[in-house]
Amino acid sequence: MAPLTIPLNDGTTIPWLAFGTGTALYNKEAKKEVLVAINAGIHHLDGAQVYGNEASIGDAIAESGLPRSDFYVTTKLAQIPQGKTVKDTVVESLRKLKLEYVDQFLIHTPKYHTNLKAVWREVEGLKKEGLAKTIGVSNFQVKHLEEIIHAAEIIPAINQLEYHPYVFKATEPVIQYQKRFNIVTTSFGGLSPITRFAGGPIDAVLEKIGKQLGDERGKPVTSGQVLQLWLRKKNIPAISTSRKVERLQEYLDVETLRDLSPQEEKEIDDVGSKVHHRVFHQAKWIDEESAKF
């Protein structure tokens, strides 16, 4: 079965499932884990300059022996070092990744920059030069999107956000704003309701829907898979990670499952809206200095 893809506002598509090298692999050599993901069949790789391991992605891609066209590679902008340009940082990323272009380049967070408009103009230049096929942002709220969109020549294609049922309600304003410009949300931290906030009101709903889906296909469906189906139903690519090949198989298996019904989706929306839990960028969402990526 071909991997699922989601169309973007720049005419390209993005594979629905990604393997991330932040969080569990943050600042760690990750070639082995990335190769395991590639060999399992996940060729959408989510990196970032600040993760300190872009070279691991490059090494794993090179060692896989697969052609460049098989991969969808993302990296994200860290703080721009004094005296450097955005392009300088991308040239350095591409050297580490051993690639001539990235499929997606994102401003990692608005908090790294004082003049978002000027940074976005530089990011637009990357697309014009072919160094990034798709450009976008991450951790942007409405006010940040407004700041760049009014002056933009190219509308961002992506906003990569923490997205799961426990931030569903809090994230609605930015999701609605993005609809006006066909900006796709991609999700990190999507499994948080079961991995970081287990014991909440969503557990029983996920188990019930998982049991229903499992009965239908004659093979168990986990709560994590139901969370990823919820993302898929909303056309939101899932950026996850794992050090276990069985878990990667579980993520890939989601692509073979049926869509959630509108009722199942709404039940998760409604129960998720009853509580608020955010892992990254806590109370003020993006302003917390201690936020980790």
Ligand SMILES: NC(=O)c1ccc[n+]([C@@H]2O[C@H](COP(=O)([O-])OP(=O)(O)OC[C@H]3O[C@@H](n4cnc5c(N)ncnc54)[C@H](OP(=O)(O)O)[C@@H]3O)[C@@H](O)[C@H]2O)c1
């Ligand atoms: N743009 C940003 O600011 C930003 C911020 C955060 C993350 N990200 C990106 O998103 C990627 C994924 O983020 P995430 O780790 O938060 O994703 P996630 O999908 O919420 O969680 C994946 C983690 O959950 C564990 N897991 C999965 N199923 C589990 C289960 N049933 N029980 C217990 N543990 C389970 C996995 O560990 P095992 O190894 O045990 O399977 C893995 O470490 C990052 O690596 C990074 O690329 C971006």
